[in-house]
Structures are given as C-alpha cells and as structure tokens.
Amino acid sequence: MTLHATVRHVTDRIVARSTDTRARYLAQIEHDRKQGPTRAGMSCTNLAHAFAAAPVNDKLMLREERRLNIGIVSAYNDMLSAHQPFERFPGIIKQAARDAGGVAQFAGGVPAMCDGVTQGAAGMELSLFSRDVIALSTAVALSHNVFDAMLCLGVCDKIVPGLLIGALKFGHLPGIFVPAGPMTSGLPNDEKAKIRQRFSKGEVTREALLEAESQAYHDAGTCTFYGTANSNQMLMEIMGVHLPGAAFVNPNTPLRDALTAHAAKRVLALADRNAFTPLGHVIDEKAIVNGIVGLHATGGSTNHTIHLVAMAKAAGILINWDDFAELSNVVPLLARIYPNGSADVNHFHASGGMGFLIRELLAAGLLHEDVQTVAGPGLSHYSQEPFLDGDTLVWRDAPAQSGDENVLRVHAHAFSDNGGLKVLEGNIGRAVLKVSAVKPEHRIVRAPAAVYDSQEDVLAAYKRNELNRDVVVVVRYQGPRANGMPELHKLTPALGVLQDEGFHVALVTDGRMSGASGKVPAAIHVSPEGLGGGLIAHIRDGDMMTVDGEAGVLHVDVDAATLAARETPEPDLSAHASGIGRELFGFFRNNASEAEQGASPML
Structure with a gap:
C-alpha cells in the first residue's frame, strides 16, 4: 500500500x-x-573490578575480552x-x-x-x-x-x-x-469506575471501594x-x-x-x-x-x-x-x-x-x-x-479477522475516522484533549469558568455543591515549574458525576490527567503554564469559556488587552517545595521546559 x-x-x-x-x-x-567498550583497553585493576563478582565461567569469558x-x-x-x-x-x-x-x-x-x-x-x-x-x-x-x-x-x-x-x-x-x-483480568474497569463514582457520591463505603480496587488490581x-x-x-x-x-x-x-x-x-x-x-x-x-x-x-x-x-x-x-x-x-x-x-x-x-x-x-x-x-x-x-x-x-x-469487533477492527470499518487525541488552540495557549474517551455529545462545552489552584479546592467545592451547574473547571499552577505537574486523576469521578447529572462540564488545566483520562472533556497540558506567564493564570470566575473538542478550540471570552492586563498575585507554592523529597527536585522544577517541549530540565 x-x-x-x-x-x-x-x-x-x-x-x-x-x-x-x-x-x-x-x-x-x-x-x-x-x-567501543573499554574492556580491551582497561587496566588490569579496572577490568578485575568489572567482573570480580561474576560466576567463574562468566568471569573466564569476560577475561578473554572476545x-x-x-x-x-x-x-x-x-x-x-x-x-x-x-x-x-x-x-x-x-x-x-x-x-x-x-x-x-x-x-x-x-x-x-x-x-x-x-x-x-x-x-x-x-x-x-x-x-x-x-x-x-x-x-x-x-x-x-x-x-x-x-x-x-x-x-x-x-x-x-x-x-x-x-x-x-x-x-x-x-x-x-x-x-x-x-x-x-480482574474486576472490569467500567465496574470499578462506577463504584468510584458511587463512593464520590457517598453511596458506598470505603470498605466497598477498597474491595473493588483490590479485585481490579489483584x-x-x-x-x-x-x-x-x-x-x-x-x-x-x-x-x-x-x-x-x-x-x-x-x-x-x-x-x-x-x-x-x-x-x-x-x-x-x-x-x-x-x-x-x-x-x-x-x-x-x-x-x-x-x-x-x-x-x-x-x-x-x-x-x-x-x-x-x-x-x-x-x-x-x-x-x-x-x-x-x-x-x-x-x-x-x-x-x-x-x-x-x-x-x-x-x-x-x-x-x-x-x-x-x-x-x-x-x-x-x-x-x-x-x-x-x-x-x-x-x-x-x-x-x-x-x-x-x-x-x-x-x-x-496475526489473525486475519478480529476476535471481537467491539474491541478491534479493520481500518475499513474503524470506530472513528480520526485519531484519539486532539490539539486545542486559543487565546490562553495550546492544550491536548483525549476525545476518544468522550462521547460526541460531550465534546463541546461552553460555560462559565470556576477557577481553582489545586484539585483539593475543586473537590471541596464539589462537596459543597458549588459545581452543580454548567461549568468549565480551571485548575492552574499545576505545570512542571509550579509543582512538578502531578496528575489530577482524583477529579475524574466527581466531574463524571456532574456530567451524568446532565450538566455540561469540562476541565482546563496546565496539569496532567494521565492516560486514564475519562469521559469528561479535559483540556490538559495547557502551555504556556500559569507559573511561566501563561494566560491560564488570568482567567477569573465567571469568564465564559469554550472547550471545543471537535473544532480544536480553547477560548475565554475576554479581549486580549483585558486578559493580559489582569493582575495575578504570585501564587504561594511553598507547600509544594518540600516534604516527601520535593526539596531535592527544585532544580527540575526551576529548569523544566513547557509540556509541548517535553517538560524536561535536561533536553
């Protein structure tokens, strides 16, 4: 072909x-x-160090240097x-x-x-x-x-x-x-996800949740x-x-x-x-x-x-x-x-x-x-x-025919004519969205923003019933330079519940959601990140936002001059700088590139 x-x-x-x-x-x-390997040119001392603990026959072969x-x-x-x-x-x-x-x-x-x-x-x-x-x-x-x-x-x-x-x-x-x-295979993944959602709604106990997780990861x-x-x-x-x-x-x-x-x-x-x-x-x-x-x-x-x-x-x-x-x-x-x-x-x-x-x-x-x-x-x-x-x-x-066309198909009868990842662009930067897991009716969300600086703040607002509405949840200061770009996977069950209740819901963040990004449209890896001067840090509660996974649009309805002129207080990230070894990673955070460049301090 x-x-x-x-x-x-x-x-x-x-x-x-x-x-x-x-x-x-x-x-x-x-x-x-x-x-070439240095074995042939090594001093006897160096070479002896290299095979000192090897089994006898392996040592003999390494001594031969061939x-x-x-x-x-x-x-x-x-x-x-x-x-x-x-x-x-x-x-x-x-x-x-x-x-x-x-x-x-x-x-x-x-x-x-x-x-x-x-x-x-x-x-x-x-x-x-x-x-x-x-x-x-x-x-x-x-x-x-x-x-x-x-x-x-x-x-x-x-x-x-x-x-x-x-x-x-x-x-x-x-x-x-x-x-x-x-x-x-253990407990089916969709069953596990349902129990996670029921736990987030208070419908099942922690013991039931742990049992389900243990059956899934077994x-x-x-x-x-x-x-x-x-x-x-x-x-x-x-x-x-x-x-x-x-x-x-x-x-x-x-x-x-x-x-x-x-x-x-x-x-x-x-x-x-x-x-x-x-x-x-x-x-x-x-x-x-x-x-x-x-x-x-x-x-x-x-x-x-x-x-x-x-x-x-x-x-x-x-x-x-x-x-x-x-x-x-x-x-x-x-x-x-x-x-x-x-x-x-x-x-x-x-x-x-x-x-x-x-x-x-x-x-x-x-x-x-x-x-x-x-x-x-x-x-x-x-x-x-x-x-x-x-x-x-x-x-x-490999088999000439799929064993289950609900799982794997020939290219002539694909599940979709395009790939599972979408790049979004707009006036706050660029992001990616995993559309393959999102049903078509949920891929376009236009709603007011609710802005938070941590996933814990989002979950607290959810428990206070403050998110029971059409909403674009914005979680900023989650990029590589801010706090090492942790995955925000704990948000998935709560946002999924809101979507199931009929609300139009999306997530926008300069953080990650992992390969298990689920059914809620999530514009993630927003670049530039908030701590690096990205305009995601300038979004305010109530700003109307568009997350369009079909057309590839990420937009906040604020004119460029107003958006850029908004003062954003320096975030307090001190809680993320130490403890559990985080103080050792200051060099990495301070020197990390943007997500689109690989988020690496070395490359």
Whole structure:
C-alpha cells in the first residue's frame, strides 16, 4: 500500500526540522561506536573490578575480552505489580546469554514509582521528573562502558520513557526493551469506575471501594486499563524495539519466559558485526511517526504528548503537537480499550492485538514499513504474533479477522475516522484533549469558568455543591515549574458525576490527567503554564469559556488587552517545595521546559 500523503508530509517536515540535531546525534553515536567498550583497553585493576563478582565461567569469558556482554538495566521492585515480575528476568537472561555464547551482567536498577499509589498525594509531584531521574540512572548504569548491548526492563508511566531517553544516549549499542506483561483480568474497569463514582457520591463505603480496587488490581503485572503504562508497551512495539508481539503477554507464563530469553539471544545477534543494529538507528524519524500513528489508532495516553516529545529529542528528533494534530486527522481509531471502551488490554490482545493492528495500519498506508527494527528490517515482522510450538518459540501471522469487533477492527470499518487525541488552540495557549474517551455529545462545552489552584479546592467545592451547574473547571499552577505537574486523576469521578447529572462540564488545566483520562472533556497540558506567564493564570470566575473538542478550540471570552492586563498575585507554592523529597527536585522544577517541549530540565 502506498504511504498516506499526510504521513509522508509530516515525516518530511520532522526530518527537515531535525536536520541539524539529528546529524549531531548520529555523529555522536558513531564516535562512541568507534571507541567501543573499554574492556580491551582497561587496566588490569579496572577490568578485575568489572567482573570480580561474576560466576567463574562468566568471569573466564569476560577475561578473554572476545565474548559479547549484555548490560541489563531494570526497573524491578517488589511493591509495584507491573515491575515485580522482573525479579526473575535477570536469571533467565543470563542463562540465555550463556547458551548463545555471551555474557549478561546486571548493570543497574532504576527507580519505578507508581502514579496509582501516589495519586492525590505529595509524592505525585515527583512523578513526572522521575522520568528524568530514570534517564540519568540508566546512563549511570551503562557508564562503566563494558557492554556490547543492552536490555532495558520496564513497563510503566515514566519508566519506559526514562529508560529510552537514557538508552538513546548509548544509542551506539544495540538494545531491546523487555516488558513484563499485564496482570490477568480482574474486576472490569467500567465496574470499578462506577463504584468510584458511587463512593464520590457517598453511596458506598470505603470498605466497598477498597474491595473493588483490590479485585481490579489483584496480581503481578501491569494494570489492565489502557493508560500510559500500556501505551508505553504499544509504542515500544510499533517503534520496533520490542520483540514482535511481546507487549501484552501475561507474566509468569512459559511464553513470557521464552520471549525474555529470546530477547537476550536476539540482542547478541544485533551486536554481531555482520548484523550490527544500534538502537540509535532503530529510533529514527519514521519510527517516531509510527509511534504517533499508533497512539491515535488506539486512543493512547495523553501523557505521550509530553513523553514522546522528550524521547524523540533524545535521539535528535524534534516533534511538536502540530505533528500529533495533523496525523490525528487521518488516522482512524481501530481499538476501543478502557477508558475509551469497556475491554481491557487482555481482551485487546486476545482479539488480535498488536499484530492485527500493525497489519491493518500498514495496509492502510499509515505506517512506515521501511524501518529498521530489533526483529530485522521492515515493520512487517510486527504483523506476526509469538507462540510456543512445544518448547520452541516461533512466530505466525496475526489473525486475519478480529476476535471481537467491539474491541478491534479493520481500518475499513474503524470506530472513528480520526485519531484519539486532539490539539486545542486559543487565546490562553495550546492544550491536548483525549476525545476518544468522550462521547460526541460531550465534546463541546461552553460555560462559565470556576477557577481553582489545586484539585483539593475543586473537590471541596464539589462537596459543597458549588459545581452543580454548567461549568468549565480551571485548575492552574499545576505545570512542571509550579509543582512538578502531578496528575489530577482524583477529579475524574466527581466531574463524571456532574456530567451524568446532565450538566455540561469540562476541565482546563496546565496539569496532567494521565492516560486514564475519562469521559469528561479535559483540556490538559495547557502551555504556556500559569507559573511561566501563561494566560491560564488570568482567567477569573465567571469568564465564559469554550472547550471545543471537535473544532480544536480553547477560548475565554475576554479581549486580549483585558486578559493580559489582569493582575495575578504570585501564587504561594511553598507547600509544594518540600516534604516527601520535593526539596531535592527544585532544580527540575526551576529548569523544566513547557509540556509541548517535553517538560524536561535536561533536553
């Protein structure tokens, strides 16, 4: 199928915009490649330190300085369900590497925090910047420069973006990302959401709410809704840095273990000089465009309008929200996974999963097929799915038909003819809105503003019944520079209740709402942010506002001169500057870029 003209146009624009930065990046990784791992040139003291604790046979192979060595970077911890399965992976990887004639060493761990645990708490204000800490930690792990390839083990919201940003700084090495997989299905997500709403209305007890949450989040593996964590897995696959079909295989299964072992063998093959494939060449402009297309086709996480910008920039590739918007106009929505449907990712996987999705997008000319991947040249490798033939891992074509057309469809019968993300523009700046989860009748809201400086203030007003009306809730001073841009996910049940009661409701904020943004239209990531001079800080209670998810409009009915002239008192953010480690992150807050630029203090 001929490549769609818009996909080609956007790609060409990104290539032109990135000419200088991409050239510098490629020159740097070529320089690093020529230097090679330092094992051969190390002093005996340095080299002895590098393998002192290795098993005897591994030590012998490392002493020979001729065998390839894999560096493992892992986000393992045993508190978080998504990363707990990684406890077993290093052993599997090390044995597979030995079987293939190589060695693997655990290079280092990176932090992995859970937004689900920290939602609405002070720790959430460290969440966004944990991505950059993870990137730095990945660099520290690999800085010993004794590795010929790398395997990065991570799943969730900031972890995969941080791992990729760090790994791309070692883009002269071959690398594969190794997921853990989603937990098996528990309480359906729509049932969980209903109980959350009933709790917010005082109709069920806290014990009933906790029981429902425990039934939903019940085992090892990723949460099964299609938030940022599972959007990460989709991205890694459609950009060619997973093994084909690896994203949504449950943990602690024979197939999951076989894929993990094969990743070790495959990355050693990519490090062989005859098939050398560095990560910095896999992640190129075409791969990034494929990632954006995948987000639109699946109704993926709004967080990636921040993270993917930063990930691309780490490889010298410059993208912005215009690229997202233009691709959204031509990419059909092929999947409905909660919150833009009732199914979870296990249901999506069983219906045909990533192999089916990628084949359909390739057939429609919406993906670049001519890319380099860790499976070999060409994205067509990813229209297959893995299975075990006895004990042997093999791949077969993805199903020809969807197992459930309520969840996954062919491109000719898409759920929608455009993507799941919308860019809004207007006189207070730019924002993004996840329209795939919002019913058409709720996508346009025109109502008076109610302005708050925290989600706690919003919830207090809700409990006082002050929001029982048509309203655009504005929550300012939630951007990266203000308080680290925490997700405002606690607002979803309350605003959902108001919408269910018949009111026209929308949210406007310079903060985040996460990949689980729900049925209420939320114009998020407003840039410039309030603390950075953004006019969102100049909105007043009662100002008439328009949030139009169809036409892409974000507007307050105040003339430009009046809006700009309004005096806005300096916000008191002292409560966000310390406690729970926040004082350590002052540098990050003070130096963060705007959301559209990746919200990073480093890139």
